[in-house]
Amino acid sequence: MRDFVNDVIKGIKPSGIRKLFDVADEMPDAISLGVGEPDFETPWHIREEGMYALQKGRTFYTSNAGMPELREAIAEYVKRKYKLHYDPKNEICITIGGSEAIDASLRAVINPGDEVIYPEPCYVSYEPCIRLAYGVPVKLELTAETEFRLTPEILEAAITPKSKVLLISYPNNPTGAIMEQKDLEKIAEVVKKHDLLVISDEIYSELSYRKPHVSIASLPGMKERCVVINGFSKAFAMTGWRLGYFLAPKELYGSIIKIHQFGIMCAPTASQYAGIEALKEGEADVREMRTAYDERRRYLLAVLKELGIPCFEPLGAFYIFPDISQFGMSSEEFCEKLLKEQKVAVVPGSAFGDCGDKHVRISYAYSLDELKEAMERLRRFVTNLREKQA
């Protein structure tokens, strides 16, 4: 029989997160700090709206771009939060989570061979999505020295005549890095100079701990060259509802929506009703969850400092990315040992790109009790390691 599989698919490696966690899953007393989703359940009033929609028989497709009421609520929300002005009629589209929006945006703009520049370490899907769209991934390796922020020099150095898209995600998974307005302004200058399109994944925008999030699309002259991705998963603890959206200038919107409408039709209707409630009444829930994450973040930072494990201060998302290079092993080896010896599962930094290999990703979307126990085990682990090394 012929080999039916597409060559691009063959070239894509399976995710580096999976392996370790399949093992952890089999250990009943293992503590996993690997999941990248809120530990909070969706707030009750939001769940109720979803259920009410089902009870009332609101079970039909919505329009491809999503319910007008939800799109209007999004327009209002992004205006209030991030100073972004989008027309709900032809610049906002509801998607199946942020992931679909990223995929559709990339596929809508890339011609085979176009280069897509993106900083690493980053969310595990970016490189495969670029390849699946027949683009050429061009990674920019960032380090803790620059707090994992993209600098204009690093970006400029990677640009070639084939460069078309800059794909960024701040606050960042896995590093927790953010970009402030002054950082984004410099990036925007380079983007405009080289006529690039920015796809800005801002799914963690509500989880910014010191200063409010700034969207690159809100900078002068940037809206027309930006596709902003956001969603409900992280802000409102709605991961399983699969609800996201993209904001795009009119000129691009029609092309991205073609992929969405032919591939997906529309986002789930009950989820969209829940989403309206989230945007209109969920502000206090977001605040409460952000406060809890921030407290855990500070707790982890203090423990890591006490243990002598260097870690730059993450100011966004719910991940911390400590540097484990002092132990003289790869991040994968470190994680395997930690799981085997102390039954704590964290994600090797290498899963997010080679330049992450000096680090591990610890998610603090876990209760303080779980984090305390995990840190106690980590303490035992590093003490043992150091004794052996001495």
Place this chain on the structure above:
Amino acid sequence: MDRHTEERILELLEKDAKLKASELAVMLGLEEDDVSAAINNFEKTGIIRGYHALVNWDKTDDEKVSALIELKVTPQRGNGFDKIAEKIYQYPEVDSLYLMSGRFDFTVMLRKATMKEIAHFVASKLAVIDGVQSTATHVVLLRYKDRGFIMTDEEKQKRMMVNL
């Protein structure tokens, strides 16, 4: 320390009294000494009245129950409700006592009592207090939520590993 921070310390302790001052300090970005001082002050001024475990007695073999008694009284000249309240809350059987708005005046909560003890308490101690007009006793059948915590065993969805 500002009011907001003080309130946050109280909220966190109300949720988990086991949190140490050092942990609270780290979580809130404060100095440990300041947190300890604030907690001492809460204790001294009576803002914090005690530290208790929230026990779900329904999960033990204990067969005692809780009861909520509505009490209608005639307020006394000069003392309002306070004198009667004092008489009631002195009884060790009384777990909580609230003055209420609405069609009755006091709610008396009894915890961990047998039906016999409740009957005896209501008939021979509460009802005979001067000024008490009537009582209505309600027995707690099942505690679904207590002081903010859900007491029933909810089925939690296990978080599955996804590539994120």
